[in-house]
Amino acid sequence: MLIRHRDREPAVDGDAYIAPSAVLVGDVRVAAGARILHGAVLTAEDGTVSVGPDSVVMEHALVRGRGGHPAVIGSAVLVGPHAHVNGSVIADEVFIATGASLFPGSRIGRRAEVRINGVVQVNTVLAEGALVPIGWVAVGDPASILPPERHDEIWAIQRELDFGGTVYGVGREVSMRELMRRQSDYYGAHRDDEITSP
Numbered sequence: 645m646l647i648r649h650r651d652r653e654p655a656v657d658g659d660a661y662i663a664p665s666a667v668l669v670g671d672v673r674v675a676a677g678a679r680i681l682h683g684a685v686l687t688a689e690d691g692t693v694s695v696g697p698d699s700v701v702m703e704h705a706l707v708r709g710r711g712g713h714p715a716v717i718g719s720a721v722l723v724g725p726h727a728h729v730n731g732s733v734i735a736d737e738v739f740i741a742t743g744a745s746l747f748p749g750s751r752i753g754r755r756a757e758v759r760i761n762g763v764v765q766v767n768t769v770l771a772e773g774a775l776v777p778i779g780w781v782a783v784g785d786p787a788s789i790l791p792p793e794r795h796d797e798i799w800a801i802q803r804e805l806d807f808g809g810t811v812y813g814v815g816r817e818v819s820m821r822e823l824m825r826r827q828s829d830y831y832g833a834h835r836d837d838e839i840t841s842p
Contacts, residue, residue, distance in 0.1 A: 646841040650690060650833060653840050660695075668693075669837065671709070675699075675719075686715075689830070691731070696721065705729070713748040713810070724760075730811075732764065735772070744776075749810050758782070765802050766810040 646654045646662075649670035656662055659676035666680045670688035674680060677698040684705045686693045691709035696719035701707060705727045709715040713731025717723065721734055724742040731748030734740065738752050743761040746752065750764045753772035758764060762776035769785040776782045782789045784801045792798075808814050812823060 645839060648838040648840050649688065649836075652688065654686075664842075669834075688715075690833075691715070693717075696736070699723070702727075710748065718754075741778075747807075747811065749805075750782075765798075765805060766807050767805045 645667045647667065647669045652671035654668035654672040656674045657676040660674045660678045662668065662674065662680045663682040665682045666684045668686045672686045672688050672693040674695045675697040678695045679700045680686065681701065681703045683703050684701045686707045688709040690711040692714040693707055693709040695701060695717045698719055699717050699721040701723045702725045704725055705723045707715045707723065707729045708731065710731050715729055715731055716733040718734055718736035718738065720736055721738045723729060723740045724744065726743045727740050728745040729740065730746065732746035732750040732752060734752045735754040737755045739757040741758060741760045741762065744758040746764045747766040749767035751769045752764065753770055753774060755772060756770050756774045758776040759778045761779045763781045764770055764776065765781065765783040767785060768782050768787050770782050770787045774787065776789055780789055780791050781798050783798050788801060790798050808816060814823060
């Protein structure tokens with residue numbers, strides 16, 4: 645399903661494939677040879693999403709682009725089932741496994757791998773050819789790659805990466821109630837969406 649959002653609509657190359665149950669919302673660009681499989685959602689909120697040639701976004705993956713943090717998937721990239729790519733720039737020939745999560749401002753180097761349930765935190769830079777093992781966390785620039793049980797070390801780096809400012813545009817002084825009021829307003833723009841193609 646293709647949906648116009650914020651007066652922008654998806655553009656899909658004639659040689660790409662979009663599964664009937666996939667959803668593309670707003671300023672989404674899909675290149676030749678790319679494949680978007682069943683249940684995947686590519687949503688350009690107030691930013692962009694681009695999928696390069698011969699890349700595959702598998703079932704139930706979420707790819708989200710926001711203003712200041714486009715989601716860019718290079719060529720020959722695999723985004724696995726249930727992966728979450730939010731405002732991340734992914735170079736060519738990268739493997740993003742099932743359940744991996746990439747956060748806004750992150751950059752994934754060419755031929756890197758983020759394995760099952762791996763996490764790449766906000767504003768983290770993963771070097772070319774780097775590997776995030778199953779369930780591990782990459783954090784910082786350059787990335788430190790740590791197992792989840794080293795939470796205190798992860799947090800010591802992560803707290804300086806400005807998650808709230810990067811993802812929501814707010815500081816720590818903003819309450820959850822106020823944050824969610826703003827997010828409700830932000831996502832309320834979907835009330836004006838228009839389906840352009842089933």
